[in-house]
Amino acid sequence: NGLGFATEGFDALGRARTSQTFFDPMTGAEVGKKPVNTVSVPRVDAGDETESQGPADLTRLIVASPxxxxxxxxxxxxxxxxxxxxxxxxxxxxxxxxxxxxxxxxxxxxxxxxxxxxxxxxxxxxxx
The missing domain is CATH 1.10.8 (Helicase, Ruva Protein; domain 3)
Incomplete structure (x- = not known):
């Protein structure tokens, strides 16, 4: 999910984050955290393998596309x-x-x- 991974630095409410918290689905208790990685290959244009470092890079790639x-x-x-x-x-x-x-x-x-x-x-x- 190249487009989605580029924006992993934001939670579901749009708040900046550096890690994702995981919860037990039965108890709701926090079970761990992992750092988010916003590096992706969004393939804005077919065959484009340009790497994106996050949302600003993704925006640059989209703007450069027709x-x-x-x-x-x-x-x-x-x-x-x-x-x-x-x-x-x-x-x-x-x-x-x-x-x-x-x-x-x-x-x-x-x-x-x-x-x-x-x-x-x-x-x-x-x-x-």
Whole structure:
């Protein structure tokens, strides 16, 4: 669990920790502690074996990946159109929004780009 191991330095409530406490499931008594190890290979991108030393490293790897901008583009498209994207029909609108995101422009510009696209302005609805 490369993504999970990177954040082992936090407990279930988000508090920093250096060890994990183990409890007896029957009595609830503490039975031991082990140091947490946040070193992992999160495989953010397929085939990537880059080691992560913890959450800051994991964040760096995620930001360096093309996945966040593609995910934002895809999810905003789905929200806006109320449907799954068709990569053949929607490629231009998706590419335009992704380009804005990849350039680091404000999120408002990405939202505006899709709202002003022909795909959004000229939608047709099938009536059965």
């Amino acid at each position: 996945k966040p901008s593609a995910c934002l583009t895809r999810q905003y498209f789905r929200f806006t159109f109320g449907r799954i994207e068709d990569l053949d029909l929607d490629a231009c609108a998706l590419a335009d929004v992704k380009a804005v995101v990849d350039e680091g422009q404000p999120l408002a510009q990405a939202l505006k780009t899709l709202a002003l696209s022909a795909a959004f302005r000229e939608r047709s609805f099938d009536v059965e």
